[in-house]
Amino acid sequence: MNVTGHTKRQASIRDVATAAGVSYQTVSRVINGHPSVRPSTRERVQAAIEELGFRRNATALALASGRTRTVTVLTANTTHYGYASILQGIEESARAASYAVGIGVLESADDAAVAAEVQRATDAGGGIVVIAYDPAGVRALGAVPAGVPVVGVVETPASPPGGESPWVWTDDREAAYQATRHLLSLGHETVHYVAIPSSTRRTSARTAGWRQALKEAGAPEPRPAQGGWGPAGGHAAALKLARDPSVTAILCGNDDLALGVLRALHESGRSVPGEVSVAGFDDAPHSAFLTPSLTTVRLDFTGLGRAAFALLHGALEESAPVAPHPVSEPELVVRESSGPPPTRA
Amino acid sequence: MNVTGHTKRQASIRDVATAAGVSYQTVSRVINGHPSVRPSTRERVQAAIEELGFRRNATALALASGRTRTVTVLTANTTHYGYASILQGIEESARAASYAVGIGVLESADDAAVAAEVQRATDAGGGIVVIAYDPAGVRALGAVPAGVPVVGVVETPASPPGGESPWVWTDDREAAYQATRHLLSLGHETVHYVAIPSSTRRTSARTAGWRQALKEAGAPEPRPAQGGWGPAGGHAAALKLARDPSVTAILCGNDDLALGVLRALHESGRSVPGEVSVAGFDDAPHSAFLTPSLTTVRLDFTGLGRAAFALLHGALEESAPVAPHPVSEPELVVRESSGPPPTRA
DNA sequence: GATCCACGGGTGACCGATCACAATTCTCGG
C-alpha cells in the first residue's frame, strides 16, 4: 500500500510512450538499445522511464520473446556441503549474468516424483542444472525432455559418445587416488574405505581411485563399507571397523562421514592418528577445526557450480562469454588426522 | 532435439481446442475445473490434453492472471546451517503448494546492491521471504516496496506497532536463557559469551537471554566476545578467553562458533568439559558427533521456514490453509561438552 | 528534378493464457 491506500499499477511501455509522446515501439527500442533512435528522442523516453519508474515486466518479456533468463537447479539436497556450495557457485554466476535462480528439490528418487520436479523446472523456461550425485539426480538428468537446455553436475562422466556433453565434474578419481597414496606413503599396509552412496550402480570414481592406489601399491583391498551421506552413517560403519585391530587407515567418502568415523574411533578408544589415520573428502569448512583436524582432499565445488552455469549460459545465448571451466584440481590437505601407523609391539 | 531433429512446440490451449473440437475457452474451463462444462465435453478435452501432452504455460498464466505462484527467498547466505535449513523448510512447503522457489543472495549489505536484489525478487512476481538475520537481510526487508507480499524471518520481532506483522522468529532469548541457566546450574560462577554478529545495532535476543540468566543468578556479566559466523571467529575469540583461568563456561552464538571454541581450548591445553564447559546454539547436524559432543540448544529452522511460507501463502491466496505456525520451542540438548567447573585446588 | 536509400519511427499481429460478456443450447413449467 502506498500513501493513497492503493497500490499503483506498474507503468507499462505504453504509459511511458504516452508520457514521452512517442509510440510504444520506440520505447521498446530505447529499452533494448536499438541504434536507430534519435538521441533527442532517446533522452525524452529515458526521462519518462525515470519519472514513471518504469521497469520492464519480466513475465511479458518472457512470453513475447521466449527468453527467460532463468536457471533452475534440480538437486536432492540443499544443505550438504558439496550440494550447497555448487548451488552457491551457480547462484553467483547467475546473478552476475542477471539470471534468476530457481531451485527444485528432489525429495524422492521415485520416478513419478522426479518427473514432476523436472516438469516444474521445465515449465519455468530457461535452463536447468541438475546435480546428479545421487540416484534421484541421475534420474532427473535423464528425464529432462530433449530440447531443454540442461547441464549436469555429475559424479563422473559417462563415456562421451561423440561430441561434448553438457556435463561438469571434479576429478574424484584422482582425488581419492591422492588421498589413498598419502595414507599408504605413511606406511599403512592398506586403507579402508567408508563410501558415500554411488549415484549409479557402477563403481564410483572415488572408489575407483582408492582401488587404483591400493592396486598400484600391491596393498590388499578390503571391502568398502557403506556409510550414507551423514555422520551417523560414518559412525555406524566405523564402530565395526574399530573392532578390527588391523585397521590403521580409513578413507571416507566425505567429511561428514569422517566426522562420524572420528567419533566412533574415539568411542572405541582408538586414538587418531596414533592408532588409526583418517582422511576425509571435500574439505568442508568445519574440517580444519575438528580435533584432530581432518586430513582431506579439497574440491572446488563453487567453481564447479560456476562452470555449470557458464556452460548453460553458453547454450542459452550466442553472445555468452565462452569462458573455459576454471575448476581447480583436487588438492590434498594434510592435517592432524593422518600419520604413520603404530609400530608393532 | 527429438528424433526428427527439431523441437516440436509445446501444444497450446488452442491446439487442444482444435483437437477436441471446442473453443479455447472451454479448454481453459476444463483446465481450471470450472463446473459448467458438460461431462462428455470435459472428457473429450481431457483426452486431447492427454494426447497432445498439453501443459499450461506458466508464463502466459502469470501474465494473464497476475498470479505467479512463486516465492523468492532473499538471504545473505545459503550454506550456513540455519539459513540453509530455513530455505529447506520454505522449499518443502512451497513445493507442496505447487509454488516455484527462487533465491537471491545478498552478497553485500551495500544499499545499492540490496536494492538491486530486492528489485529482481520483486520482478519475479509472487511473494518474498527475507531472511533478516544480518544487516543485509534487515536492509532488504526494509527495501521491499509497499504492496509486495513479504514475510521476514527475523532475529527478534521489533515492537509490533499494532496489527500482526508478517514476521516469523524463534525464541532466541529463551533459548539463550535456558543454555545459560544450564551452565550456571552446573556450578559455574558465570558464563562467557561468544556472539554472532547482530542483525542490527541493538542487543540481540541471544545476548539478552544470556544476560537475563546471569542477572537473575547474580552472576558477574563479562563482556561478550565477537565471533562472526564461522569456526574461525570462534577460534580466535576463544584463544583469548583460554588465557584467563577464571573462564570456566562459554556459551556460543552458534554451533560453528562453538566448534572453533572447542578447537582453541584444545590448542590451549584446556580440557572440555573438565576445565571449561562449552555450549553451542542451533544443534547443527555435526554437533552430536564432535569430540566432545556439543551441548547446545536445538532450534526448529525448517519449521520456521515452513511457517514463513505458510504466512506468505495466506497473504497471497484467500483459499490458502491458515495453519498456525508449528515452530517447535527451543530445546536444550545436553551432551558431553558441559559439566561442573573444576574444583579449586 | 526524379530516384534511391538510410534513418527514424509507427502499426498490427502475436506469445498463451484469462476475463467479461454475448450467444447458443437445454430443460421444464404453463
Place this chain on the structure above:
DNA sequence: CCGAGAATTGTGATCGGTCACCCGTGGATC
C-alpha cells in the same frame, strides 16, 4: 408447443512486451 431461465459454449479484448513490416522524411546521386 412456446418462452423463461439455467446450463454450456463461443467471441473479443487484454496482460505487457516483441517481431515483422510499412511509411514518411531527407540528403546524396545521377
